[in-house]
Amino acid sequence: xxxxxxxxxxxxxxxxxxxxxxxxxxxxxxxxxxxxxxxxxxxxxxxxxxxxxxxxxxxxxxxxxxxxxxxxxxxxxxxxxxxxxxxxxxxxxxxxxxxxxxx
Amino acid sequence: xxxxxxxxxxxxxxxxxxxxxxxxxxxxxxxxxxxxxxxxxxxxxxxxxxxxxxxxxxxxxxxxxxxxxxxxxxxxxxxxxxxxxxxxxxxxxxxxxxxxxxxxxxxxxxxxxxxxxxxxxxxxxxxxxxxxxxxxxxxxxxxxxxxxxxxxxxxxxxxxxxxxxxxxxxxxxxxxxxxxxxxx
Numbered sequence: 001x002x003x004x005x006x007x008x009x010x011x012x013x014x015x016x017x018x019x020x021x022x023x024x025x026x027x028x029x030x031x032x033x034x035x036x037x038x039x040x041x042x043x044x045x046x047x048x049x050x051x052x053x054x055x056x057x058x059x060x061x062x063x064x065x066x067x068x069x070x071x072x073x074x075x076x077x078x079x080x081x082x083x084x085x086x087x088x089x090x091x092x093x094x095x096x097x098x099x100x101x102x103x
Numbered sequence: 104x105x106x107x108x109x110x111x112x113x114x115x116x117x118x119x120x121x122x123x124x125x126x127x128x129x130x131x132x133x134x135x136x137x138x139x140x141x142x143x144x145x146x147x148x149x150x151x152x153x154x155x156x157x158x159x160x161x162x163x164x165x166x167x168x169x170x171x172x173x174x175x176x177x178x179x180x181x182x183x184x185x186x187x188x189x190x191x192x193x194x195x196x197x198x199x200x201x202x203x204x205x206x207x208x209x210x211x212x213x214x215x216x217x218x219x220x221x222x223x224x225x226x227x228x229x230x231x232x233x234x235x236x237x238x239x240x241x242x243x244x245x246x247x248x249x250x251x252x253x254x255x256x257x258x259x260x261x262x263x264x265x266x267x268x269x270x271x272x273x274x275x276x277x278x279x280x281x282x283x284x285x286x287x
Contacts, residue, residue: 002140002141022144022147023174024140024143024172024176025143025179025180026140026141026143030185053170055149055168055169057169057172057173057176057238057241058173058176058237058238058241059176059238060235061237080153085162085165086161086162086165088242089162089165089166090169093166093169093241093244093245094237094240094241
């Protein structure tokens with residue numbers, strides 16, 4: 001089974017998740033679990049830093065949407081940062097740039 | 104937009120020999136793999152290579168990779184209900200080499216799973232975002248033409264086309280392609 005490789009750190013009350021590799025349906029369930037587990041521990045401000053990610057698909061975007069909804073329930077939010085051009089384009093295709101605060 | 108007519112059924116006579124055989128110099132390639140997400144990197148690499156050979160560059164090439172991966176993901180999820188015992192056939196064909204037809208690329212996906220009706224979707228609210236529906240939306244935005252039909256004997260044949268110049272995405276402006284026919 002493909003493992004999700006990621007780093008997690010907390011800074012200034014925010015949770016920063018930094019996954020690696022290519023993200024698709026193989027790792028979507030694990031990413032969902034990571035977001036759920038980390039949000040359950042307290043921080044409601046989540047940043048998903050995609051600087052190491054070369055590819056994402058709709059399963060990952062839907063997972064991030066789920067994470068955003070969870071964060072919002074806690075009065076917080078989830079943002080996506082450091083998208084490479086192809087990854088940013090995928091969010092643009094999904095028409096979710098603004099939702100995740102992607103510039 | 105003037106579009107090539109939908110390709111002949113893949114299960115017709117001489118399927119293997121006649122597919123894309125009108126121009127021997129046109130690029131053609133085929134990979135077959137089990138219906139498991141484990142093989143998605145194989146599909147990505149294959150599509151990216153083929154797109155590059157046909158003259159596509161980013162961002163369009165990446166969009167084509169995304170579209171094909173989304174289609175394969177749908178096959179795994181919906182046609183085979185996640186079972187890895189099925190097979191997925193991915194055929195790639197260069198378009199417009201030996202004729203006045205528009206240059207481009209065609210990807211054909213064949214499976215023997217459950218045929219699932221495709222429904223056109225027009226926009227989504229955030230609350231409605233789910234992997235399958237979002238994937239369909241993304242496929243339409245990345246391509247110029249989409250053709251989907253059940254196969255004799257079971258399964259689905261999905262044809263995805265993108266032209267090198269001038270083609271808009273299958274989800275912009277005019278009616279999105281649902282089942283059969285050009286998007287424009």
